[in-house]
Amino acid sequence: MILDKNMRYRILLFLLVVFQATFSQSVNITLYDRGNNAPLPFANLCFEEITTGKKYYRTSSENGIADNPIENRALIAISFVGYKTITDTVQPGVSKTYLMEQDLFNMEQVVVTGTRTPKRLADVPVQTTVITEADIQKAGAVSPMEILQDNIPGLVSSSNAMGNNMRIRGLNSRYILFLVDGERLVSEGAGGNINLDQIDFNTVERIEVVNGAASALYGSNAVGAVINIITKKPVHRFEGGISTSLQSHNTNKAQLNFGSNLAKTTLSASIFRNRTDGYDLPEGAMSKPHTDYGTDMKISYKPSPNVSIDLNNRLFQHELFNFPESMNAVHRLERKVTLGGNTSVSSANARNNLSASINFDKFYKYDVMERKDDQLEKQNDITYISSRMVNTYSSEERWEAVAGIEYNYEEISTDSSKILGPDPAVKRVGDGNIFAQYQYSFIEGFEGILGGRFTYNEQFGTALSPKLSLMFKTGKFVLRGGIGTAFRAPSLQELFYNFNHNGSFWVYGNPNLIPEKGLYNSLSVEYTRGSLNASLSGYLNQIRDKITSYRVISLWDSPTGIIPM
Known part of the structure; x- marks a missing residue:
């Protein structure tokens, strides 16, 4: 059989199309464990085309394979829990194989809290501890408080009348700054306590803890530590999950989440419900029955590769019941609302970035009148903006500078609780801040951070807080040292409390209080060799004008009238 010329061209064209389609389907990124050459499934791959800024997200299959979808030359970042992140440049239509190396001590983990810019943990002079998602899964913890206790040396938690009180290196919750995705959480009482159960634990990507007053980027309360809970971002076009658990004391937890990562928009949402019957043990440990509800929503939009807009909203309700045998006809209900927005603009070469943000946090406290059809009676509310x-x-790799301005506003108002006196009242305070931080690499292995923060507080005047941190690497040793000053402004409760505690005693604030001033010194040495990592740390906190309490009793109970505590 003899084919004419046109038929031969058609057959040739058909074979070329089939060959091209087959070839394009075989363009893959393949991932293996460097140690045992086993495929790595479920690793995250992010492609960003250099000329267009277009992004693609992939997850490796059970065989460690993901397709290469790019149409132009692109940057690729490959990350997997417990392994060092790989960055590279890839071409369209080209397959590549990568061997991923285990990161036993999280040294390759990227952190942002101490500098507000992404840096490898191994390259940060500020003493920082990171708790990864792998650490959380390995510990089997069911709350942020549990995972912090398991991973942060010197941290203890105890319950009192004001909730969970945390201590780090001898300093309680008043001296710890709590953040979620870099934004402050408002304190819920005079003790500075914050209910961390408002965070949906299933959405936590990692927790970063900056030890002591080491960073100039944070103000009052950042004396003992800065704890930043960083939540996950969706990586797939559509993703979701549902989980539930049943534990002792009829404790059950349920959670539902959804996420979407499109070309320019990412969206994530979650909702959860936790409840327990509580317990009252003979040795004194007690947890009242309670039910929590919470929602969290985040949306991010990138109209161009150099511009991003982020919005977030979080709602939380905590209802604390009495034990069935209790004679109390009133129980507590707390609600919390968080709204926030951030926008950032980067230069074409990504060396300069300008961001602006605003965050609103409001806490409401109610009494539920059980004998009045559960009528709500508002006690007080706290606002923080x-x-x-x-x-x-960053002009080059050797140095980087961060500078900014900040304004904070706090307000407490009362209705029926009379915690600020016999009549409904409103107390407020604001502070303005200017801060700067400069990081410089003197030589390879020797880096330093110098920073300072100037604060004007409407109640107390001015405060200046300089900081210095140094890091030196030699062989398998890393030495870090730091010195910094800090201050803690008295809370509105410490200044203005004036209420009768159920007729048993009165609590008074002191409007003449002045800020506490602290000097923080730290020194650490770390040794890493193969699978061995050992570290030794020392610190010294010196606090002047420390705010404390003392007991005043009636004149007919004591000849002097005052008993110091």
């Missing part, structure tokens, strides 16, 4: 503008500039 923080606005910030930050500019980051």
Whole structure:
């Protein structure tokens, strides 16, 4: 059989199309464990085309394979829990194989809290501890408080009348700054306590803890530590999950989440419900029955590769019941609302970034009148608003500068609780801040951070807080040292409390209090060799004008009238 010329061309064209389609389907990124050459499933791959800025997200299959979808030359970042992140440049239509190396001590983990810019943990002079998602899964913890206790040396938690009180290196919750995705959580009482159960634990990606007053980027309360809970971002076009658990004391937890990562928009949402019958043990440990509800929603939009807009909203309700045998006809209900927004603009070469953010946090406290059809009687509410503008500039790899301005506003108002006196009242305070931080690499292995923060507080005047941190690497040793000053402004409760505690005693604030001033010193040495990692740390906190309490009793109970505590 003889084919004419046109038929031969058609057959040739058909074979070329089939060959091209077959070839394109075989363009893959393949991942293996460097140690045992086993495929790595479920690793995250992010492609960003250099010329267009277009992004693609993939997850490796059970055989460690993901397709290469790019149409132009692109940067690729490959991350997998417990392994060092790989960055590279890839071409369209080209297959590549990568051997991923285990990161036993999280040294390759990227952190942001101490500098507000992404840096490897191994390259941060500020003493920072990171708790990864792998650490959380390995510990089997069911709450942020549990995982912090398991992973942070010197941290203890105890319950009192004001809730969970945390201590780090001898300093309680008043001296710890709590953040979620870099934004402050409002304190819920005079003790500075914060209910961390408001965070959906299933959405936590990692927790970063900056030890002591080491960073100039944070103000009052950042004396003992800064704890930043960083939540996950969706990586797939559509993703979701549902989980539930049953534990002792009829404790059950349920959670539902959804996420979407499109070309320019990412969206994530979650909802959860936790409840327990509580317990009252003979040795004194007690947890009242309670039910929690919470929702969290985040949306991010990138109209161009250099511009991003982020919005977030979080709602939380905590209802604390009495034990069935209790004669109390009133129980407590707390609600919390968080709204926030952030926008950032980067230069074309990504060396300069300007961001502006505002965050609104409000806490409500009610009494539920059980004998009045569960009628709500508002006790008080606390409002916290923080606005910030930050500019980051890096001219080269050796140095980087961060500078910004910040304004914080706090308000407490009362209705029926009379915690500020016999009549409904409103107390407020604001502070303005200017801060700057400069990081410089003197030589390879020797880096330092110098920073300072100037604060004007409407109640107390001015405060200046300089900081210095140094890091030196030699062989398998890493030495870090730091010195910094800090202050803690008295809370509105410490200044203005004036209430009768169920007729048993009165609590008074002191409007003449002045800020506490602290000097923080730290020194650590770390040794890493193969699968061995050992570290030794020392610290010294010196606090002047420390705010404490003392007992005042009636004149007819004591000849002097005052008993110091």
